[in-house]
Each structure stands twice: as structure tokens, then as C-alpha cells.
Amino acid sequence: MTTFVDRVELHVAAGNGGHGCASVHREKFKPLGGPDGGNGGRGGDVILVVDQSVTTLLEYHHSPHRKATNGKPGEGGNRSGKDGSDLVLPVPDGTVVLDAKGNVLADLVGEGTTYIAAQGGRGGLGNAALASARRKAPGFALLGEPGQTGDVVLELKTVADVALVGYPSAGKSSLISVLSAAKPKIADYPFTTLVPNLGVVTAGATVYTIADVPGLIPGASQGKGLGLEFLRHVERCSVLVHVLDTATLESERDPLTDLDVIEAELREYGGLEDRPRIVVLNKVDIPDGQDLADMIRPDLEARGYRIFEVSAVSRQGLKELSFALAGIVAEARAAKPKQEATRIVIRPKAVDDAGFTVTLEEDGLYRVRGEKPERWVRQTDFNNDEAVGYLADRLNRLGVEDELMKAGARAGDGVAIGSEDDAVVFDWEPSMAAGAEMLGRRGEDHRLEAPRPAAQRRRDRDAERDEADREYDEFKPF
Template identity: 70%
Template structure:
């Protein structure tokens, strides 16, 4: 049995970036030829693209978890890792992408329209790319940045020019089957149509699409019956057609009451009050239906609605109805605003934009927020002291240390960047030149006995100079003993 799915929750995961490589070139007669670690490849992104050949979200219903390919790690000899392949998901025309809180992220209308739903992570730089005049052979490389994870809701809103609305068994499916090539299910019981049907109608040089949605009943906008699930499929329609059963035998039913009930549901759903309406009194091939149509037609026209008496069986009145629909559709298209050309807007950062902000959390921690500091933390290998020192230098150059000092941060205070927490030690961010030690280490992070500072050494030297002569330490005199020279 064919399923129609028009709403799914999709769990997207972009590819992670590959790690950079730590490598030193070693050749004969060149035991230390310099760093040659390659960069990691970027992770693949997840994009949604409109494909005219796709009409339902069924594939995502069975496979809601989607993951793009990871980037490959770098290698020695300056070999960069391969980028992960981007994952392109084909969606129907009219798909609306929403965040889990209901925020609309994209409205995909038109073949080829593309939306990048999850961005792949950046690849980490190898030690060859991190080398400079002070750090000639880095003993570390950057980690690949994790790809973006996101949960989104996909909703399909059919893109049609004309929407057929009415009670169950009013003849909507029969009507769309005779004015277009659509082949919906037709039977003599209510709720035969369980999914929206689309058909293309051609009238002379005019072409437009018609949507047939499942029958509406009182309370549909509040979730009764099938109406709430499919009312969104007529949101984009430029014209609405009330298909009314003029030969119904149900008690309490008549064309005017049916129109009032459907209009009440459309008003409760909202957003459709400005669409032009046409009334199609169907089943006039039945004598009772024709008589009732002739009786109620003046009352309907008194409401300002155009009325057409039709029969989907004998095709009576269909030519006039389709010409009227084509006229209204062309008027709606002419009144629609012209699409604006694509404009590229460049917004340079403000002169006083530091690229980060620092706020104090309720627990007393200083929280550093900004795309660059957070990305640097994600790319740092905290098992490598040299990489941690490099991170400290980058944050110091960005001005994080200076801003923390202005906010009153003291050594040992908790600083949080992204998902990492640190005890702030200003001595790490003194801006000193890097002095290489053992590979993978930073001398500023190695625990060692405290040494007097330059100021303390200068003060001690001055104190020794100012001592009285009697307190001066005797000079060391080298004494040579002859017996010692003889070894006795």
C-alpha cells in the first residue's frame, strides 16, 4: 500500500573534520628536515534540495537519522586528508524546514532550491601549517572540528494554484480525475481520499495545478477527522473551489449549510480569507440534484460567489468552470510581486567588535562566548602541553586575558569556553616568545622550582653592593697544595 507522509522529524549530523597530522620529514643526511604534517579534510555538509520528481517525505519516515561523511586525517609528506562528501537530500516542492521550537528555517519552493541544514566541521591544520619563525617544528596539530548536529521538522505544503474543498463524498476526487490526468481513488463511501492529490489542468494556452485534499467536517481545524493534517496543503492555493454535493440525502445537509460549515473551518485555520472562491454544485446529473442547485443558486450568488452547476460523470459545466479557474489563476499570478533578484549583502564587523563576549555565570564562572574562541577550544588537543600553550597565546592575542582582568578576574577563577572549563592563570598568557623544550611540551606549563624574577635578582645584586666592607663575603681564593698535586 502506498503511503503519503507530509511531516517528519529529521535528525541530521554533518561530518566531522579530519585531524591534522604531526610529522617531521626525515631523509638520508637530513635527520631533522622540518615539519611536514598535512591538514585534515573538511567534513561533509547536509543539504536539502527540491526535486520535482519527489512528491512525499516517505523516505525520511523510515530513515530519519542522516549522517554525512567525515573528513579524512592528514598524513606526512604534506598530504592533506580528503574532504568528506556532502550529503544532498531530495525533498518535494513546497517543503518547509522548521526547528524543533517551530521557527521556520527555510521554505523550499521551486526546483533546485537548496538549503544547507547542517554544516560540516573544519579540518584541523597539521604541524606544517602551524610552523612559524618562532615555532619552527610544532609538536602538535589541530583537531578536526565536529560537524553540526541538528534536529529539524520537515512539513510538506503542496504547491497548487487551485484547492478543492468540501465535505467527504462531495465529488472532489471525481472532479480532479476528469479535468486532469490524476487518478485518485474513487468510491461511494466517505473519506475515500486519505492523501492530497495533485493534477495539472490545461485550458488553451493556460496551465495550472489543482489540489484535492481529504474531505473536511465540522471541527477539522481543531483536529477532528482528517482536516487538520491536510489543511496546510491549501495554504499556497491562489483560488479555492467549494465542491458541494447538490444531491446529498443526509439529514440537515444542504448546499448553503455545507458552504457555511467549510468557511467556518477555513476561518478557524486562518490565513485564507483573501483567496477568491468559486462554488461548484456537483451531481446535477441527478434530477434531485439539479432541482436543488437551481433553488440555492440565487442565494449563493447573493453572497458574491460565482456558481457553476457541474457533473463529474457527464462532464456538464466543466469547460466553463476550468476557464473561470484559469482566469482567476492568471489574475493571481499577475498580481503576485515579481521575485527580487538575488542580492549579496556584505556586513563587515564593527570597528570595536572584539569577536567575543565575557559574562559572569551565576556560579561565578566567567563564560567566554564567540565563534573563534569556541572553535579554537574544540580544535585543541588538551593532552599536549604545547597545544595548550598555543591556545593560550591565541586567546591572549585576541584580548581575552585583558578583558578578564578588566572584569576583576583573579588567578584561579573558573573560566568556561564552550564545553571546557579552566582555572585562569595569567602567567600562561604573558605573551612571551615560545621557547622549545621537549616535543609536545610548553615550558610555561611544566612544573619546576620557582625561580627569582629579574627584578628580584637585581634587588639582591644592589643589596650586596651596599654592604659594609666587614660584612662583605671573602673572595674565593684557589689554593693549590703540593701534596694534592702529588696525590698524597
């Protein structure tokens, strides 16, 4: 039965935003009480957060599909819908988040570090929020946006200061058990360690963590044995410790060959060339082991390695090794640049940035791409003519029609708003506004209109020209 998982594919779906409500206040003797439809609630986010009490991704291996709750729709009486609840997923310290193509999205290190894996959809505006001086009683509301969906890959890279590497049964598990309080499985057969073991060591004033990585064999970097599966767990370490077995019972092996093989696999894996190395000659309590250690020590010193002769059984040399590792770890920590306080960088939008683009495709279709147009399309109820008219007004004020004309579009040409996979396609009919005298403007309620003097019409015309588009953020219910 699987008890440790360090790589999973997670299917996440944020909550959808609630729809806005189109409602008119009704009261005796007040047949036109005005719009009172509330806004929809936002959908919940899917959030990854580092939790030190979590050490494996096993839970997501068994349940890879995760979804946050949807926002509630708005109601009459200016009642906004309830926001969806965020789905918080605890992950181990050292979890790397990647997309389906292998690109790193986030590196989660440190208790409480968070990453939003899927953003919840915004709630739609109710008709009360859409009302204006020219549109006193909108008969429509905006739809809630769908939440983000997608797949992310979670990879666990153990956060340890020291990594013990070596052949199976070289004594790594025994060594970590006597250096720390860790209790790994220990036996005299290969691949006893099937998961990385992590222990905490105190040497003087320095406290550091030490990881026992499952045994490596030739071809580990290409997936042979367990090496490729766990080599990622040594990437964050400050020092690599080669544990060499000086009392191996295999006649075709010797410590120097073992060292060369492991170094070759580390080079093949890549990214570990700058880590300092220490060589530990283990099992010197055995007479043959001590003799072999004496034989190979000059060769190892000639290669520039720092060497320690130890025995996990008799505890020989463990104190010297522990303090030596503490010194290297302390130097590595001191050499790391201090983390600066988070700075907020403000990048103003360029003066010529319209917020959208219009391109003519080979098939003669004009495609409009941009955050605002695509969001407005998602929020429009195309079964409501007034809502469609409101969308056309918004696009016109944004300048979409002007850009279509500049691109050569004519009445009846096909226009698509959005990506190829999720686009709204329609035959373009340019609006023919005739200024303030135009009757039947889209989205207006003529029941509330009264004859206006010329001066009032001019003021209304100027106010309409200067009226900024009501963006969602100005009315969001949270």
C-alpha cells in the same frame, strides 16, 4: 500500509572534520627536515534539495536518521585528508523546514532549491600549516571540528494553484479526474481520498495545477477526521473552490450548511481569508440535484459567490469552470511581485567588536563566549602541552586575557569557554610575557633557535607583534 507522509521529524548529523597531522619530514642526513603534516578533510554537509520527482516524505518516515561522512585525517608528506561526502536528501516541492520549537528555517519551493540542514565540521590544520618564523617545527596539530547535529521537522505543503475543498464524497476526486489526467481513487463512501491528489489542467494558454484535498468535516481544524492533517495543503493555492454536493443522500445536510461549516473550519485554521472563492454545484446531472441547485443559487449569489453548475459524469459546465479558474490563476500570478536578483549584503564588523564576550556568573565563574574562542577550544588536543600553549597564545592575541583582567579576574579564578552544556573549564593563570627576551615561549622549538643579534631580535619582535593569527580559512584544503 502507509504510502503518503507529509510530516516527519528528521535526525541529521553532518560529518566530523578530520584531524590535522603532526609529522616531521625524515630523510637520511637530514634529521630535522621540517614539519610536513597535512590538513584534515572537512566533514560532509546534510543538504535538502527540491526534486520534482519526489512527492512524499515516506522515505524519511521509515529512515529518519541521516548522517554525512566524516573527513579523513591528514597525513605526513603534506598530504591533506579527503573531504567527507555531502549527503543530499531529495524532498518534494513545497517542503517547509522547521526546528524542534516550530520556527520556520526554510521554505523550499522550486526545482533545485537547497538548504543545508547540518554543516560539516572543518578539518584541523596540520603542523605544516601551523609553522611560522617563530614556531618552525610545531609538535602538534589541530583537531577536526565535530559536525552539526540536530532535529528538523519537514512539512509538505502542496504547491497548487487551485484547491478543491468540501465534504467527503462531494465529488472532488471525480472533478479532478475529468479536469486533468489525475486518476484518484473514486468510490461512494466517505474519506475515499486519503492523500492529496494533484492534477495539471490546460485551459487555453494557461497551465495550472489543481489539488483535491481530503474531505473536511466539522471540527477538522481541531484534528477531527482528516482535515487538520491536510489543511496545510491549501495554504499555497491562489483560489479555493467549494465543491457542494447537490444530490446528497444525507437528510440532515444541505449545500448551504456544508458551505458554512467548511468556511468556519477555514477561518479557524487561519491564513486563507484573502483567497478568492468559487462555488461549484456538483452532480446537477441528477434531477434532484438540478432542482436543489436552482433553489440555492439565488442565496449564493446574494453572498457574492461566483457559481458554476457542473457534472463530472456528463461533463456539463467543465469548460466554463476550467477557463474561469485559469483567469483567476493568471491574475494571481501577474499580481505577484517579480523576484529580484539575489543581492549580496556586506555587513562590516563594528570597530569595537572583539568577537567574544566575558561575563561573570553568579557562582563566580567567568564565561567566555564567541565563535573563535569556542572553535579554537574544540580544535585543541589537551593531551599535548604544546597545543595547549598554542591555544593560550591565540586567546591572548585575541584579547581574552585583557578582557578577563578588566572584568576583575585574578589568578586561580575559574574560567569557562563555551556554553553551559559544552564548555572547557580551567583555573586561569595570566601569562607573564617579558618581551623578546623571554625564554621558553609556548609553541616554539628551541632546537632550531640560534643566537641572534640585537637588531635581528628587534625585527623579530616587530614581526611577531604584527603577525596576524593564522585563521583556518586561509589554509582550508578545499
